Amino acid sequence: MSHNAAGDAGISARTLRVKMVLLGSCGVGKSSLATRFVKGEFVNIQQTVGCAYHSHVVSVNGVSLRFEIWDTAGQEKYHSVTPLYYRGAHAALVVYDVSNKESFRRAQFWLKELEKQYIPDSTVVWLVGNKADLTHDRQVSSQEGQNLAEDRGLGFMETSALSGDHVTQLLQTIAYRVHELTWDQCSLSDWQEFHREDLKNRPFFSSLPSCCNTGT
Numbered sequence: 458m459s460h461n462a463a464g465d466a467g468i469s470a471r472t473l474r475v476k477m478v479l480l481g482s483c484g485v486g487k488s489s490l491a492t493r494f495v496k497g498e499f500v501n502i503q504q505t506v507g508c509a510y511h512s513h514v515v516s517v518n519g520v521s522l523r524f525e526i527w528d529t530a531g532q533e534k535y536h537s538v539t540p541l542y543y544r545g546a547h548a549a550l551v552v553y554d555v556s557n558k559e560s561f562r563r564a565q566f567w568l569k570e571l572e573k574q575y576i577p578d579s580t581v582v583w584l585v586g587n588k589a590d591l592t593h594d595r596q597v598s599s600q601e602g603q604n605l606a607e608d609r610g611l612g613f614m615e616t617s618a619l620s621g622d623h624v625t626q627l628l629q630t631i632a633y634r635v636h637e638l639t640w641d642q643c644s645l646s647d648w649q650e651f652h653r654e655d656l657k658n659r660p661f662f663s664s665l666p667s668c669c670n671t672g673t
């Protein structure tokens with residue numbers, strides 16, 4: 458499995474579109490993680506208004522997965538619209554800040570919300586403790602994160618968008634899991650090919666198994 462550093466330039470003939478949503482409280486580092494995924498760098502980012510969109514191609518076992526990343530705003534005033542973004546998602550990252558206990562409590566709220574929508578064994582849901590570099594300010598232990606993820610049957614990883622620690626591994630792990638799930642559900646011949654175009658203007662396929670239902 459490898460990242461395609463060239464992004465769209467290296468897009469292969471067969472590409473699976475993967476809708477991934479980032480959820481979590483204000484300021485936990487969702488946008489910073491998204492920027493790390495896509496550009497491999499850490500930059501100072503403005504607070505998200507509504508939702509931001511990014512895309513990035515990752516290849517797994519010779520198949521390209523085009524991640525369409527929806528970075529939702531953590532501010533309370535946008536919460537009523539957030540379900541619009543995670544509906545039909547193939548992967549969801551519920552992010553909290555390890556130096557902020559309240560953000561960990563909010564992560565549990567987001568997990569409950571997600572559970573109303575996702576189909577077990579069809580959506581890859583990951584609990585992510587970001588800002589792991591803030592070792593002296595830690596309010597949530599790795600064990601607490603791990604326990605919550607285990608209770609809910611989810612994946613778990615701690616990351617630092619600042620240092621880049623475990624960010625690539627996180628995306629690779631998600632890509633691998635999505636590939637594994639979709640591979641189980643339909644054969645490669647069912648996967649729809651698509652050409653480069655502005656996917657933001659296209660409706661997402663919403664029912665699973667998604668790989669059989671792109672409508673492209």
Ligand SMILES: Nc1nc2c(ncn2[C@@H]2O[C@H](COP(=O)(O)OP(=O)(O)OP(=O)(O)O)[C@@H](O)[C@H]2O)c(=O)[nH]1
Nearest residue numbers: 483484485486487488489505530531588617618619
């Ligand atoms: N120390 C540290 N700071 C981080 C990390 N990730 C993000 N930050 C900082 O945390 C603040 C919030 O980061 P954002 O990426 O904007 O957080 P967000 O979750 O997208 O916030 P909203 O847009 O309000 O939902 C910024 O000042 C970032 O520089 C990290 O891994 N470590």
